[in-house]
Amino acid sequence: MADLDELRIRIRQFAEARDWDQYHAPKNLAMALIVEAAELVEHFQWLSEAQSQALAPEKLAQVAEELADIQIYLIRIADKLNVDLLDAVDKKIAVNAKKYPADKVRGSAKKYNEF
């Protein structure tokens, strides 16, 4: 089974084999990433919240592809910036746990509800 680090190397080799590294400035990759994020949003824009949680199999497969595209660009930009994604997430969860203490924010989306 693939792990994030192995995927990082494969994505890097994929870009190098196509001589695409020249286009992969973080600025450009951030643009590509948000374009993929918008393709995800597009699947949900006219659905109710409930419908978005109960996708038909074909639609779910399309959504999974968008999630993969976002993950690929996220891995790629982190690689170009020498950021360890898992480590960054690990630290951010700790920051969030302090910022949003469970006993104070329970059930409130008004001021909190952000990771």
Add this chain to the structure above:
Amino acid sequence: MADLDELRIRIRQFAEARDWDQYHAPKNLAMALIVEAAELVEHFQWLSEAQSQALAPEKLAQVAEELADIQIYLIRIADKLNVDLLDAVDKKIAVNAKKYPADKVRGSAKKYNEF
């Protein structure tokens, strides 16, 4: 060291402990994800491509936090949809390898250059 699956469980528990699960319809999470993607884009919008590859340490730390935020929402939405992120990426790389054969697209961003 954390892996993606362990982070998935921690993020799920984080949301449950705050009773946020009620807000985490995939529709809403997709919105939250693109908002984080835009915060990444904002760091780069007035920089040249070269500048975006050579960030000062403080700026890089901020960018790493945005990458973490995107990763967290990506893990969360995949969890809510029962999508295996690493498996989805694995498959998408294979699809892309067929779609963009290295020997045909080398160095061209015009029609190709997409993961």
Add this chain to the structure above:
Amino acid sequence: MADLDELRIRIRQFAEARDWDQYHAPKNLAMALIVEAAELVEHFQWLSEAQSQALAPEKLAQVAEELADIQIYLIRIADKLNVDLLDAVDKKIAVNAKKYPADKVRGSAKKYNEF
């Protein structure tokens, strides 16, 4: 009362007076525009559809500011590209009217429901 063309001139002068024109490549302005669009999305991400239609006055004032920011960057990028916004909208509505005939798509968001 201001019209779009007068605003276009004022926004142009605003940028020139600050020597910002050098940063206003369409690429960069497109990034700035989507960042503002995300600030709009952020206001709505945890609201239900019904709540999003019934904003409190203070929240509505903040949303109106985001709409203004999007409009400003839209005017600016159109100006830099010599695109007449109102004319482009006029033409696009005509295209859409052909693409989505009212008698065929009534009430369906599945395949249609796009301007």
Add this chain to the structure above:
Amino acid sequence: MADLDELRIRIRQFAEARDWDQYHAPKNLAMALIVEAAELVEHFQWLSEAQSQALAPEKLAQVAEELADIQIYLIRIADKLNVDLLDAVDKKIAVNAKKYPADKVRGSAKKYNEF
């Protein structure tokens, strides 16, 4: 020649004739707007800043259509929220003029350079 207010009425009638008003909660329209903004960004993601200012006629026509799509959704969401777009822009420019005094921020994109 069309003005913004006339377009607002035409876009409203367009939606009503297709019974789409039911889908046009501001939450959903904000999603649709950012999707169109991303289609604009996509045109520029692999271009240099200089290339983005010198588009070929065919590409420019496509970009103009994206600008129109963004403008249409912006008009639509403002209409649903009873926000006067031109008035909001007029006020925001005044706010920005105070926030970014021309004599203090000239040529600096570091802390300023935002409308």
